[in-house]
Structure formats: structure tokens, C-alpha cells
Amino acid sequence: MSEHLSYVGKRMPKPDLAGKVTGEAKYTEDLVIPGMLEGRILRSPHAHALIKSIDISKAKALPGVVCVLTHKDCPEQKFSRSTMAEALPEFAFSGERQDQYILSEKARYVGDWIAAVAAEDIYAAERALELIEVEYEVLPAVLDPFSAMAKDAPKVHDDVKANVAFEMDHPFNTGDVDKAFAEADAVAEFSGVNSRQKHLHLETDAAIAYFEADSRLVIVSPSQGPHLAKKHLTRRVFTDLDDGDIRWISPTIGGGFGARLALGVEPVAVLLARASKRPVRVTSTREEDFSGYSSRTDQHQTIRVAATKDGKLLAVEQKIVSDAGAYLSHSATTSIVNMQKTLGLLRCDNIRGHLTVAYTNTPTTSGFRGYGNPEGAFVFQQALDRLAEKIGMDPMEFRLRNLKQVGDPSCFVPSVLEHTKLEECIRLGAERFGWSQKWTGWGEKREGRYRRGVGMSILTHASGAGGFLLEHSSAVMKVLSDGTLNLIVSPCEMGQGILGALAQVGAESSGLRYEQVRVTTGDTDVTMFDIGSHASRSMLVIGNAVAAAGAKVKDQIKALAVAKFELRQVSATAEQIDVREGRVFLTDNPKIGFDVREIAYDAIYNFGAEGGQIVATGSYLSTSHHPNHQAAFAEVEVDTETGQVTVARYVVAHDIGRAINPLLVEAQLEGSAVQGIGFALTEDFVIDPVSGEVLSDSLLTYRLPTTMDVPDMDNLLVEDPLPAGPYGAKGVGEAGLVNPAPSIANAVYDAVGIRIHSLPMSADKVLWALRHGDQAAKGSSRVSGQHL
Amino acid sequence: MARQIGSFKINGRVREAIIEPQMLLVDVIREKIGLTGTKRACASGNCGACTVLVEGLPVCSCLTLAITAQNKDIRTVEGLRAADGELHPLQQAFIDHCASQCGFCTAGMLMSATALLEANPRPTRDDVNRGLSGNVCRCTGYVKIVDAVLDAAQKIVAAREVTA
Ligand code: FES
Numbered sequence: 001m002s003e004h005l006s007y008v009g010k011r012m013p014k015p016d017l018a019g020k021v022t023g024e025a026k027y028t029e030d031l032v033i034p035g036m037l038e039g040r041i042l043r044s045p046h047a048h049a050l051i052k053s054i055d056i057s058k059a060k061a062l063p064g065v066v067c068v069l070t071h072k073d074c075p076e077q078k079f080s081r082s083t084m085a086e087a088l089p090e091f092a093f094s095g096e097r098q099d100q101y102i103l104s105e106k107a108r109y110v111g112d113w114i115a116a117v118a119a120e121d122i123y124a125a126e127r128a129l130e131l132i133e134v135e136y137e138v139l140p141a142v143l144d145p146f147s148a149m150a151k152d153a154p155k156v157h158d159d160v161k162a163n164v165a166f167e168m169d170h171p172f173n174t175g176d177v178d179k180a181f182a183e184a185d186a187v188a189e190f191s192g193v194n195s196r197q198k199h200l201h202l203e204t205d206a207a208i209a210y211f212e213a214d215s216r217l218v219i220v221s222p223s224q225g226p227h228l229a230k231k232h233l234t235r236r237v238f239t240d241l242d243d244g245d246i247r248w249i250s251p252t253i254g255g256g257f258g259a260r261l262a263l264g265v266e267p268v269a270v271l272l273a274r275a276s277k278r279p280v281r282v283t284s285t286r287e288e289d290f291s292g293y294s295s296r297t298d299q300h301q302t303i304r305v306a307a308t309k310d311g312k313l314l315a316v317e318q319k320i321v322s323d324a325g326a327y328l329s330h331s332a333t334t335s336i337v338n339m340q341k342t343l344g345l346l347r348c349d350n351i352r353g354h355l356t357v358a359y360t361n362t363p364t365t366s367g368f369r370g371y372g373n374p375e376g377a378f379v380f381q382q383a384l385d386r387l388a389e390k391i392g393m394d395p396m397e398f399r400l401r402n403l404k405q406v407g408d409p410s411c412f413v414p415s416v417l418e419h420t421k422l423e424e425c426i427r428l429g430a431e432r433f434g435w436s437q438k439w440t441g442w443g444e445k446r447e448g449r450y451r452r453g454v455g456m457s458i459l460t461h462a463s464g465a466g467g468f469l470l471e472h473s474s475a476v477m478k479v480l481s482d483g484t485l486n487l488i489v490s491p492c493e494m495g496q497g498i499l500g501a502l503a504q505v506g507a508e509s510s511g512l513r514y515e516q517v518r519v520t521t522g523d524t525d526v527t528m529f530d531i532g533s534h535a536s537r538s539m540l541v542i543g544n545a546v547a548a549a550g551a552k553v554k555d556q557i558k559a560l561a562v563a564k565f566e567l568r569q570v571s572a573t574a575e576q577i578d579v580r581e582g583r584v585f586l587t588d589n590p591k592i593g594f595d596v597r598e599i600a601y602d603a604i605y606n607f608g609a610e611g612g613q614i615v616a617t618g619s620y621l622s623t624s625h626h627p628n629h630q631a632a633f634a635e636v637e638v639d640t641e642t643g644q645v646t647v648a649r650y651v652v653a654h655d656i657g658r659a660i661n662p663l664l665v666e667a668q669l670e671g672s673a674v675q676g677i678g679f680a681l682t683e684d685f686v687i688d689p690v691s692g693e694v695l696s697d698s699l700l701t702y703r704l705p706t707t708m709d710v711p712d713m714d715n716l717l718v719e720d721p722l723p724a725g726p727y728g729a730k731g732v733g734e735a736g737l738v739n740p741a742p743s744i745a746n747a748v749y750d751a752v753g754i755r756i757h758s759l760p761m762s763a764d765k766v767l768w769a770l771r772h773g774d775q776a777a778k779g780s781s782r783v784s785g786q787h788l
Numbered sequence: 789m790a791r792q793i794g795s796f797k798i799n800g801r802v803r804e805a806i807i808e809p810q811m812l813l814v815d816v817i818r819e820k821i822g823l824t825g826t827k828r829a830c831a832s833g834n835c836g837a838c839t840v841l842v843e844g845l846p847v848c849s850c851l852t853l854a855i856t857a858q859n860k861d862i863r864t865v866e867g868l869r870a871a872d873g874e875l876h877p878l879q880q881a882f883i884d885h886c887a888s889q890c891g892f893c894t895a896g897m898l899m900s901a902t903a904l905l906e907a908n909p910r911p912t913r914d915d916v917n918r919g920l921s922g923n924v925c926r927c928t929g930y931v932k933i934v935d936a937v938l939d940a941a942q943k944i945v946a947a948r949e950v951t952a
């Protein structure tokens with residue numbers, strides 16, 4: 001019997017959109033709490049400086065100013081903007097160094113937070129910032145990780161030797177790598193570094209803190225993980241408070257992409273609210289978001305690969321040097337994930353990885369969609385192409401020969417790969433793209449001003465980090481008297497569409513109507529514990545929790561239906577009854593039945609009835625990371641006179657398990673692909689090498705893709721249900737950002753025979769390499785000495 | 789600087805607010821009038837999130853001094869739906885095509901698209917791409933936005949033909 005599905009697999013509209021197209025959706029900055037003060041932060045103009053003294057008297061005297069705070073007013077414990085320490089096992093703690101105060105005692109980057117002001121209006125708050133007098137003693141600064149680790153370099157943190165914030169060997173190094181390289185038929189190497197891509201969520205950072213009855217603290221902010229943030233804030237920062245003393249509300253979020261996983265201005269809002277005993281809203285400008293918030297971590301890498309002449313991958317070696325910026329935040333963990341994904345993508349017996357993360361006097365970096373995977377893929381997928389070229393093999397064929405199969409160790413060793421459709425993705429994508437016609441072999445010389453080329457790339461990514469993070473979640477369901485399903489779940493709504501997909505799972509599993517699902521989220525007093533929206537985890541982990549709750553609701557409805565059928569002179573056991581799309585009916589005679597409302601109404605409003613409202617909870621604990629996979633094919637055109645690279649065609653095939661809502665999956669794939677194209681070609685985070693100032697601090701100088709940069713795209717789904725997924729689903733949110741840069745880089749090489757070693761592959765770099773040859777580029781990879 | 793009472797015709801209704809000469813239209817619309825559907829994302833004219841229509845033309849309200857917009861016809865996203873509450877075809881198409889994710893660019897996109905369709909009721913895909921190239925969206929990758937605008941254009945034209 002084929003499975004009947006009412007909603008799963010359908011292109012349903014997502015529920016949050018009604019408020020977004022009418023302007024009714026409320027974001028943090030749209031909310032006004034009576035009596036609310038405006039908070040602003042004073043930021044350091046120096047990359048590295050001691051604070052000799054701060055005179056706040058003039059600022060305090062300004063009419064309208066309520067309080068001015070400095071380092072002296074902050075809690076004494078250090079904390080990390082990353083909240084992940086609370087979700088990790090003990091052994092991973094060293095990657096979560098607690099290394100900063102809310103307001104700094106010493107300026108460690110241009111933009112570091114020095115003082116905070118709360119005033120009656122924004123104009124007074126801004127004026128007060130100008131009146132704070134700080135006497136700095138400027139210190140020599142280190143602005144890149146290699147000079148930071150050099151002998152006698154200035155120290156960013158006094159207690160950290162040689163500015164090495166974190167160092168580790170890949171925990172699952174294996175085999176005899178040196179022997180494998182020595183014996184291989186071919187060896188290739190590629191070095192490169194990604195740029196500090198900015199999340200560029202359009203909503204700039206903001207937070208409101210206020211007290212409700214009983215002096216209980218309420219925080220409103222665009223957090224991607226308010227439960228964990230609350231725990232972190234009470235455990236590491238305001239240690240006089242505990243988990244129950246804070247209610248954290250994430251309203252509609254104007255984009256996250258990983259940035260909201262770290263704390264933003266929330267601690268400052270709390271500090272000011274506690275000092276002023278008034279509600280406080282702290283806001284930031286776009287320029288401040290550029291220099292003082294977070295970005296992707298720049299990871300300098302060298303990857304060496306070795307193979308036999310018939311294309312068996314023998315060894316992979318990866319060395320990473322990451323630039324954390326002034327504070328560690330997520331930079332160590334994203335670099336670890338880079339190693340996991342890079343070294344774990346293909347079948348290979350000899351792997352070795354090493355990672356060093358250095359502090360510099362530059363803005364703090366953080367987790368960004370893909371979380372290390374796009375950083376690694378840009379380098380690794382080019383190294384693979386170089387190796388394929390050396391053995392004269394089609395790069396697609398080379399990858400196909402080395403794919404992991406079910407039962408192999410997975411990229412999250414020591415677990416085992418239980419499901420993969422990567423091969424199907426490659427074949428399907430190649431067919432749609434026309435790879436076999438478009439790929440014409442290595443070393444083909446092309447002529448003319450505009451030259452076309454093709455390239456490909458593959459990836460594996462997690463659907464949650466079961467076994468590593470606290471991957472459990474719970475959902476609550478209440479059925480109202482009209483058959484409405486109140487679904488209470490934890491993921492935050494930052495645009496990813498997860499609430500729609502969960503509503504579909506909720507309606508499908510309970511048998512209620514999708515149109516009558518009302519989803520509540522974002523309030524820690526209402527939702528159950530959950531570690532937040534990241535790691536492409538929500539669909540799998542929370543989806544399973546919702547399906548579990550739905551099954552219980554359905555059982556309750558069936559049990560209550562027995563008596564209702566009896567009233568109609570129909571005798572049936574619960575097993576003979578089913579519920580679908582809001583209707584209760586007999587399985588073997590679907591015509592006999594009635595609307596679920598009758599039961600839902602009676603459960604609440606019938607005085608004589610036993611029991612009460614239909615309510616259920618469902619929980620799920622994920623113990624694996626259930627990888628999703630993807631293959632991508634790019635065709636580019638290079639203008640050899642200007643260096644401009646245009647992506648003409650981009651085809652993706654994604655191993656989704658099952659698409660709960662193909663429309664939402666496509667939306668995720670399209671959005672992440674275009675972010676990936678920006679990462680590949682235009683988005684350049686430029687720090688002045690002398691002053692440490694961020695030079696690309698506006699949308700004029702930091703170029704995001706627009707409608708004019710979107711290629712002809714196809715996003716194909718390979719559907720083969722994952723047994724552990726809700727209705728077979730895997731995650732999809734992040735993967736799409738991984739493949740664009742490497743597939744475009746490989747296509748640029750196919751078109752014009754040059755490889756660019758640093759992102760973005762902007763026109764100026766391409767033109768320079770075209771004129772001078774990429775081997776002649778000035779400077780060299782500081783990891784290996786290879787030319788950039 | 790002289791405070792004054794400013795008079796604004798927003799979405800067909802006259803609204804008054806105490807303004808100062810340096811105040812920007814986006815702040816008056818959001819903070820003084822309380823229409824928070826209009827967003828500010830860069831405050832420098834580079835993203836289009838704050839787009840509203842003044843006398844039918846799209847402007848960045850973050851670059852417009854509020855005093856210059858007094859007594860002019862201003863339209864914001866809150867004024868798009870019909871008097872009976874029915875969604876504008878563009879709003880409906882944005883829902884149907886999933887053309888909004890986080891929604892922060894959506895008000896600006898809808899207003900730019902409204903102006904575009906009023907000027908050019910039968911745009912090609914390229915026309916829409918060009919018309920919206922000043923509106924940044926970080927989430928969607930634009931494909932579904934352009935799909936939605938083309939779909940709405942067709943429906944608006946078809947509805948007009950029926951009435952004609
Ligand atoms: S906020 Fe006005 S253009 Fe960006």
C-alpha cells in the first residue's frame with residue numbers, strides 16, 4: 001500500500017509570510033516598551049591600545065543621559081560571544097575559550113566596545129558617546145595570524161602565549177600519510193584563503209532588556225538560540241542570575257546565517273537596564289555591524305592530496321591557520337568542522353589534519369552558514385582538480401571513484417555513514433548540466449575575449465551534530481475547540497521556512513488541517529529547551545519531535561472518536577479509525593466519519609465529558625549527524641580584458657532524504673547559492689593593513705549580489721527517505737553555500753588556465769593573474785610557501 | 789533647531805507629527821507615525837529596504853528629509869492591501885512563490901515592484917531584474933522574487949482586461 005500523505009511533499013505557503021508582506025511582522029527594533037531608553041556603545045578607534053583613563057563626567061551631565069558605563073561596571077568573569085560551551089561535551093571546551101568582558105579593559109580591535117550609554121532618546125545617547133573622554137596608550141598591533149605568531153609579536157591577550165588561541169591535530173588522523181605520499185603516482189597541492197564574508201543580515205544587531213513583574217529580566221533580541229543564550233548569560237556573565245531568572249524572546253528575525261548564534265549587544269542591554277532600572281534598547285548601525293559584530297573566519301589552508309594513476313585517492317593532508325580576530329568566539333569550532341568535512345568527504349585511508357587559530361587585533365569572527373565547510377571546499381575541491389589533471393582524469397570521474405559508501409566511516413568519525421545519495425546527485429546534476437558535452441578535457445586552450453569554462457564540486461554536510469552537541473528537542477501540541485492545532489516549537493523564525501515545514505509535519509502526523517496550524521516560537525517561557533537554529537538540524541531533530549507529538553495527538557483523537565462513532569450507531573475500535581486533514585473516519589469505509597472539531601470541541605467545552613483538552617508533547621534525541629550531500633556544476637564566462645567572471649549556469653543536485661516542502665527547499669538552495677556566488681566573486685572584507693580599520697564598511701564598498709548577478713540556476717532534489725528523518729527528511733539550510741566558490745574556481749581554471757588562491761575571485765585578481773600568470777603572483781601562502 | 793508640526797499624507801490619511809528639520813522620513817514613518825513595516829537596513833541609500841513611494845515614485849526614505857515629503861502622497865507597505873483587506877496581487881504572489889524569507893527586504897521590494905508595475909505593466913524578466921537591482925535581499929537569491937513580480941504582473945493585467 002502506498003503511503004498517503006496530505007501535506008508532506010507539497011509546496012505549501014509558509015505561515016510567517018502573511019505578516020511579512022503586510023508589514024505587520026514585528027522585529028526587535030519595531031517593539032517599543034513604555035519608558036524605554038536608547039542605548040549606544042562607544043567603540044575603540046584603535047586596533048590595540050591600553051585604556052589609561054575614561055572620563056564620563058561630561059557625558060553624564062548631558063541632559064537626557066541616564067547612565068554611562070565602562071569596564072569597571074561589568075561583571076568580573078570573562079565569557080565568549082559563542083554560547084556553544086553550554087551545548088558541548090567537556091572535551092571540546094578548549095575551543096570555547098571564555099576570553100572577553102562586556103566592555104573591554106583594553107582595546108583589542110578597531111570597534112572594540114569601550115563604554116555604553118543609556119539616554120532618553122537616540123540623539124542624546126549619540127551625543128553622549130562623543131562626550132566620553134578616553135585616554136588611550138596606543139600599542140603596536142598584529143593584523144594577520146602569521147605576524148601574530150611570530151617571535152616577540154605584541155600580545156593580544158596577556159595570558160596567551162604567542163597569540164595561539166587554539167591548536168589541535170585532527171582527532172581522527174589515520175594511516176601512514178608520509179608513506180602514502182611517497183608511494184603515490186601523483187601528488188597535488190593547493191593553498192588558499194577565504195575572505196571574511198559578512199553575514200549581512202539586513203536587520204542590524206539590536207536588543208531590548210527590561211524587567212517584568214517580580215523584577216524578572218526579559219531580553220528581546222534576534223537570537224538564533226535563546227535557550228542556550230540564556231543559560232550562557234547566567235552561567236558565564238551575570239552569575240547572580242540563574243536559568244529561571246530570564247525570559248528570552250526572539251521575535252521575527254531579519255536574517256541570521258549563523259551570526260545570531262553568538263551573543264550580540266544583549267549583554268550591554270542587560271547591563272544598562274540593570275544600572276538604570278529602566279527598559280533599554282541597544283541598537284547598532286550598519287557600519288558598526290561591519291566592524292564590531294562578526295564575519296566568517298579567514299582560514300589559510302594548504303591541502304595536499306595523493307592518488308594512484310587510476311584515480312584512487314591515497315592521502316589527504318590539511319593544514320589550517322585561522323585568524324580568530326580579537327576574541328575566539330566560533331573561529332576554532334568552525335575550523336574544526338572544516339577539517340571534519342574536508343578530510344571526511346571521500347574514502348581515504350591516510351589522513352592528517354592540523355589546525356592553529358591565532359588571535360589578531362581585528363574584529364571577532366564567528367560561525368557563518370556552512371560553518372567551515374565553504375572555507376575548506378574552496379581549497380580542497382581545487383586540490384582534487386589539480387590531482388585529477390595530473391592523472392589525466394575527468395574531475396567528475398575522479399570524485400565518483402572515491403565516494404564514501406554506506407557502512408564507511410562517516411565524516412563525523414567515529415560514526416558510520418548510514419545513508420548517502422551523493423553518487424545519484426553527481427549523475428543527475430551532470431546530466432542536467434550536460435557535463436559530458438561541456439567538459440572537453442584538461443589543458444584545452446580557448447581563444448577570444450570572452451572564454452567559457454566549466455567546473456564542479458561536491459560536499460557532505462551535517463543535519464545536526466548528534467553525538468557532539470546536545471541534540472535534543474521537544475514540541476508541544478494543543479488542540480483548540482475548532483480543531484486548530486497550536487504547535488509550540490523552538491526554532492527561531494529567521495526566514496529559513498522551518499516553521500512552515502514543521503507545521504506540515506505537525507498537520508500530517510496529527511491528522512489536523514495545515515491551514516489551522518498556529519505555530520508559536522521564540523519565547524523561552526513557552527517553548528521547550530533546544531540548542532537553536534543552526535547546523536541544518538531543525539528539520540531532522542525538531543521535525544522528529546513534532547512527528548512524535550503528532551502521533552500522540554492522533555491517538556487521543558482516535559480514542560475519543562470511538563464513543564462518537566457509538567453515538568452514530570457505528571462500532572469501531574481505535575485501530576479501525578484514522579484522522580486526516582481534520583476529518584475522523586473509518587479506515588475501511590472512509591465515507592463514514594465526521595469533522596475533528598466535534599471531538600476537539602467536546603474535549604474542552606462538554607461538562608459531562610471525561611478528561612480535558614487534547615494535549616501532547618513529543619521529544620527526540622539525535623545521536624548521529626545524518627549527513628546531506630550535494631553536487632554542483634558551474635559554467636562561467638571570463639572577460640579576459642577586465643577580469644570579470646560571470647556565472648552563466650549553475651546546477652545543483654541535493655540529497656535531501658525527502659523534501660517536506662520542495663518550495664522551501666528550493667528557496668534555501670537558491671538563497672544559499674547566491675550567497676555562495678557573492679562569497680566566490682564579490683564579497684570582500686578589507687582591513688587596512690596599517691590601522692586595522694575595516695575599510696569595506698558599507699554596502700557600497702562591500703558588494704553583495706543583486707538581481708543582476710543571478711545565473712540561470714537549477715536546483716534538483718534527490719529524494720530517498722532517510723530512515724531516521726521525519727518522513728525521511730534531512731537538512732538543507734547550509735549546504736548550498738559550500739559548492740559555488742570551488743565549482744566556479746574550477747570553471748575559471750577550465751576557461752583561462754589560472755587559479756585564484758584567495759577569495760573573492762574579483763576582477764582585479766583575475767586580471768592580474770591573466771597578465772602575469774598565477775604562479776607569478778606576489779606574496780605566498782604563509783601556510784606552505786606556495787604562491788598565491 | 790525649530791520643532792514644528794509636520795503634516796504627512798500616508799496611505800491616503802493625513803497624519804501629523806512633531807518633527808525637527810534634520811529628521812529623516814524613515815524615522816518619522818517608523819517612530820513618529822508608528823508604521824514599522826518600512827525597514828532601515830543601511831541608512832545610506834544602498835539597500836532599498838526603506839523604499840516608499842512619494843507621489844508614486846520609489847525613494848529611499850533613509851535619505852529623504854521628512855520636511856520635504858510633507859503634504860505629498862506617501863505610500864508604504866501598510867497601504868498596499870485593498871480597503872477590504874484583500875492583499876495586493878504582489879503581496880499574494882510573494883506568499884505563493886515564497887519570495888520572502890526573513891522579510892526584512894520585503895517591504896522595500898514590494899514598493900519598488902509596485903512602482904515598476906505601475907510604470908511598466910508587462911515587464912520582461914530582464915526588466916524586473918533591472919527594476920529591482922537597487923533592492924538588496926540577502927536571503928532569497930532573488931529568483932522567487934522575480935518569479936512573483938512576473939506572476940503578479942500577469943494577474944494584474946488579466947484582472948484589468950476582465951474589468952475592461
Ligand atoms: S535603509 Fe535606506 S537604502 Fe538602505
Ligand code: FES
Nearest residue numbers: 889890925926927
Ligand atoms: S528576505 Fe531576508 S533580506 Fe530578503
